[in-house]
Amino acid sequence: MSQQAIENFWQGKLQNLQAKLEKNNFKAWIASDQNQAKSIFWQDIVKPVNPQSVSFGGSMTVVNSGLYEELKSAKGIKCIDTYDTTLPKEEFIERRRQGLLTDLFITSSNALTMEGQLVNLDGMGNRVAGLTFGPVHCVLLVGRNKVVDDLDLAVDRVKEYAAPVNCLRLNKNTPCTKTMRCEDCNSPDRICNTWVITEKSFPPERVKIILINEDLGY
Numbered sequence: 001m002s003q004q005a006i007e008n009f010w011q012g013k014l015q016n017l018q019a020k021l022e023k024n025n026f027k028a029w030i031a032s033d034q035n036q037a038k039s040i041f042w043q044d045i046v047k048p049v050n051p052q053s054v055s056f057g058g059s060m061t062v063v064n065s066g067l068y069e070e071l072k073s074a075k076g077i078k079c080i081d082t083y084d085t086t087l088p089k090e091e092f093i094e095r096r097r098q099g100l101l102t103d104l105f106i107t108s109s110n111a112l113t114m115e116g117q118l119v120n121l122d123g124m125g126n127r128v129a130g131l132t133f134g135p136v137h138c139v140l141l142v143g144r145n146k147v148v149d150d151l152d153l154a155v156d157r158v159k160e161y162a163a164p165v166n167c168l169r170l171n172k173n174t175p176c177t178k179t180m181r182c183e184d185c186n187s188p189d190r191i192c193n194t195w196v197i198t199e200k201s202f203p204p205e206r207v208k209i210i211l212i213n214e215d216l217g218y
């Protein structure tokens with residue numbers, strides 16, 4: 001299959017998903033790449049929302065897109081930086097608490113089903129907390145590789161791929177970093193603690209999703 005055919009396949013699939021998401025009261029856009037995703041973010045979200053404060057739930061997609069760096073230096077927006085790895089533990093936790101009171105919370109989703117559901121598994125819980133309640137608006141940047149057909153495949157994707165890869169990335173001492181599959185561990189380093197399935201956005205369009213026609217994040 002030529003590269004263009006692959007892009008066209010995903011464009012069609014993302015359009016179907018966009019329709020399902022909007023039926024579920026999410027606001028959704030499709031971007032062909034990370035740069036277009038950032039344009040949508042600034043033009044279609046930041047402009048009308050006019051946030052005074054922003055924060056983040058853990059997401060490699062957000063960091064790698066460059067949006068994190070852009071927001072840190074954005075004028076007139078207070079950025080509660082939860083990605084600063086130099087923070088002492090108390091500050092690390094406190095910033096995550098404060099991040100839940102912002103106008104705009106930016107993260108990704110571990111998986112999206114073609115029925116328009118979001119599926120997430122979190123370690124500390126601040127990411128799924130911000131997705132669920134607290135920040136006035138929530139924005140998700142999601143690469144096409146996170147899209148699966150149904151809830152069973154979403155759970156498989158998260159447990160058998162995303163979580164072990166994230167454990168490897170974070171140098172966690174968990175059995176999945178040796179076996180490359182979830183062993184449902186009791187390790188102190190376990191990152192799989194809270195599942196959240198988001199079926200609809202409440203209030204409508206509080207959760208805004210930029211679907212990106214690229215493979216991004218885990």
Ligand code: SF4
Nearest residue numbers: 163176182183185192
């Ligand atoms: S439950 Fe434990 S073994 Fe399974 S993916 Fe999570 S951290 Fe790894």
